[in-house]
Amino acid sequence: MPQASSEATSSGAASGGQLEERIDLSTETTQKIAQSKSLPLADALALLSALEKRCRVGNDTPSLVKVCEASLELCHEANDYEALVTTLKTLSTRRSQKSKAIAALVTKCLPWVVDSEDGFTPLPTAAKDAAANQETLVTELRNITDGKMYLEAERARLTRSLAILKESAGDIATAANVLQDVHVETYGSISKREKIEFILEQMRLTLLKRDYVRAYIVSNKVKRSMLDEEGMSELKIKFYMLLSQYHSHERDALELAKCFHAIYATASASAADGDDTKWKESLTNTVVFLCLSEYSNEVKDMMERINLDPQLEKIVECKETITSFLKNEIIHYPLPHQAMLESIPAFVNGGETDDASLALKGHWHTTFHTRIIQHNLRVASMYYRQIHTSRLATLLSLTTPETEQHLSNMVSSGALYAKIDRPKDIVRFAKKRCEEEVLSDWAADIKELLGLVDETTYLIQKENMVQSH
Template structure:
């Protein structure tokens, strides 16, 4: 239908309308990608390269590339696509969508083709701390950056920036794990667990708080501690205290009942 439009202006208006209608609808994501490619080609012909690149980056096509026959029948290209999928998913900021995609990628049977990348993926899925120096740098840096069969994602100046972004993602993952088990932690201990210098740790934590990644954290600089739980309102604290007292009395009553029964049986 698009190709049958009488002129270029009408054609592009139809394309823009269809792209607007199909936005966010996963069952037509491939068709929307084709429409976007038409817009990108037009922008490239007009010399608007940056605008075209931004438009491509907005696409959220998850399976179209890997499922194409050209990729599926070529083992080397399949490996490259899988590696790139893993790395770019890890580099993405942590959201519900990113976490969902991360878990779906981990279920792909084809990940057996890239066991090292699957291992890196599992580090982020496991609810455990990841050591940047002892695990990522010592074990996986040579695999991710310095091999002939690498992806090239971490090469050059842009690659160095992505490597720093990966460090940030590891730190964010570790911060989520720490906030699960700590209510309060000192600056020194937090820097040790995050594998950050003390000065970098504070700026990193401030950035997480500002962006909303860790919403309840509060920094107390005079005491050099970080509170990782939101302060409860007085009424909420009172309700919690009342519930705890009720549970305590119920437990005591059960103990007394057992004691009476035991005494009755003995005597």
């Protein structure tokens, strides 16, 4: 075999069906990379540029990757960002550049702009020029990875780094816009955990941007079943904390209670020995926002389940409060632990400004009183067919106009049946039935009674026959 065969192989032989001729330049590559390290940067790049062309034309991909990485390494060691970006752009846009070489270029630069492997650790605060150079490099890398499916994971991490840089500069809106353009949930090369981390960052930035509609849309990208998998407890808590900010803005007490209950279930299961802070706080929030929720079968069922939780015994204020709401008894306002219940941080977490926080706290304070009044009206409707309005107002510690207003609101929402006779100062809770309804009920009762009589007669006769034998 000729000597040249050690450097070149044809398509049908050892290349395994390769159609293009391949030249082995590994020895020369090793020598020239070592030589370039002792040359000035411009001369070293020129030397490696000529070698890169020979490797690319000769289809020696392993050597081509080494040359590309060495070129970037020289620029980085010289701390010459301008040369680094120029070299990166030049090498990535060469005619018929190999995809492996492009992937190597991006992978080589990734640790210089992404602080951790997954790209979600905030970058350290840098000087203005360094931050600008870093942003330029990230932007160029994103341009290179654009549209390349084999670099979709790297593009997602680079996008996250760019968002961090924008956020560090105080440009929250741009950071959110940059991040939300990446549909990471469709990427197949990224792990489930990293996808969730990325989506949580999208949620966090959109909430900081006060784009609550977008934040809720982004939250629906996370499958709740994935959060229940092993090792996801930290992400689950973070997800529901972010989601609670949205529901706090919407002032949806029931959804807030569900979020905090999910956090409680996760925190209590993963809490370290003796660390009760997280689950106690989340359970307290759950109880408070359940009490703030408009009454329904779902709310009552959730209250009953939480009331049976043995952990609730450790929080006396919450235990007494939820017990009061479950009893069919009048609740006196304010509650014995009213101040403590209204001092939780979650009461003001959704405020955009100090004024908004105060407004939110005032809303929850008013809602708390309203829910207690509504509970008392339901209890009164259970024990009274009719009652004087003035007497009902005394029981509720309200004025007559306030009582009428709350009654009207509950009747309008369908939560209660009542009619107010103002001239006679009477509230009727029992719905007046027409003659046909009364007669139908009487006939049904008689039918049921006769059925019981027939069954009893049959059983007596059966017993007599058994005894006679």
